[in-house]
Amino acid sequence: MHNTFALQIEKQMKNALILSFGLSAVLFTSCTKDPVEPALNTPEVKVPYTSLSATTNYFETFKGADGKTSVDFSGQTTRINMLKEIDAYMRKWSTQALDAAVLNNMFENKNSPFADAALNSATDKTIVSKTAGSFATADAEAERQRFRGYFTSLAKASNSRTTEAKEGTAGKLGTYLVDEKGFEYGQFIQKGLMGAMMLDQISNVYLGTEKQNADNSKTVDGKNYTQLEHHWDEAYGYLTQNETYPKKDPNDATKWLESYLGTYVRQVGSPNGDPAQVYMAFLKGRAAIVNNDAATRTEQIAYLRTSLEKAVAVIAVSYLNKTKTATTDAAKFHSLSEGVGFIYALRFGYNAKINKAKSDQLLNTLMSKPNGFWGLSNTELDNVRNEIATAFGFDANTVVNH
DSSP states (O other): OHHHHHHHHHHHHHHHHHHHHHHHHHHHHHHHHSOOOOOTBSOOOSSOGGGOOTTOOHHHHSBOTTSSBOOOOHHHHHHHHHHHHHHHHHGGGGTSOOOHHHHHHHHHTOSOOOSSHHHHHOTTOOSGGGTTTTSOHHHHHHHHHHHHHHHHHHHHHHTTTTSBOBTTBOEEETTEEEOTTOOOHHHHHHHHHIIIIIIHIIIIIITSHHHHTSOOSSBOTTSSSBHHHHHHHHHHHHHOSSSSSSOEETTEEEEEOOOTHHHHHHHHOTTTOOHHHHHHHHHHHHHHHHTTBHHHHHHHHHHHHHHHHHHHHHHHHHHHHHHHHOSSHHHHHHHHHHHHHHHHHGGGSTTOSSOHHHHHHHHHHHHOSTTGGGGOOHHHHHHHHHHHHHHHTSOTTOOOOO
16 A cells, blocks of 8 residues: 555656646747847847948948938938027017017927928927927926026017117127027027937937837838837937038038037037047947947947037037137127026936036026126136036136137
8 A cells, every 4th residue: 555655646746747847848938939029139240340430421321121221310300490490580689579479389380380381291390399308297397498488588688679788788789689687598599409409319318228228120110220220310310410420511611511419519529529439429339230239339329428418518618718708798698698508408418417406506606696697707607617627527728619
């Protein structure tokens, strides 16, 4: 009986082992059948990095299976063209009063505010939706309201366009429109959006974790690019619309064809920046995506984030230094308004060295006096520029040729 019982136990154990093995086999087989999206961790060099140079054509380098360029950043081009129309409208202040409602309509792309009908019909494209896009909802809305406030202040100042501006009186100061505190709101808007839209979208959104975790295993339906390739190109499109960067005007060697953020990143140059290296980082990062090379892509993201943020900091300090050497109030306040716009923009760097709280503190130093810019001293300008230069590790006396 004992032997019979032992045999039964042995048989049950064998059956249990067989069942366990069989279940494991089923589970293993099931797992291997699950679709697995290939991560960027098995490099396959389709675009040799050694083939890339400062003169490499971005569009021609990256092509789909159809032989056509796989680069598409039409949405970025549309929004930049919208900003250009906002600029054009703001410049009309010398001949007409401006309307804050028109500026808000352009900001939100409603009520067909643009001269270019194609912009009006691009109803899914707006500047407002891409302003402070990486911020939490309430914080993003606060930044958008800041620009709406600028529109109102600019329109109000334009009602005094025929008056000579002076301390306490809005109007025309040289060739610029300022309010009673000397603030040139057109510069706050333009330079501010270089940070709130362009820098933020590049560094925090399109080069951010969510967008960079997009699919890279198949092309988007009806397109010849993967979702990940497209996100990288959208980041590039906020820097430039050209096939190389920077790009000289073929009709005038003294001019360049960038606009907005791309213009200022180009101007910084050595020793605080290198636009050619920024371009190489975009090229190598895009090639890394094609090559399924996560490590190289990650290196380029880090370089781009650091370089673009520092470029904005250098430009901000340069404008403060130019403010100190300006010989007229008009030149002084114009330069200072540009500097203020870039100091605001710094909050949109990746893990910003000058974050929102610090940016607001610096702006408060420059703008909180009862008489605004009229009451600022060089010492106060120095205090602000020194904080920025120290945070980024460059010479506080830096002046860029812009």
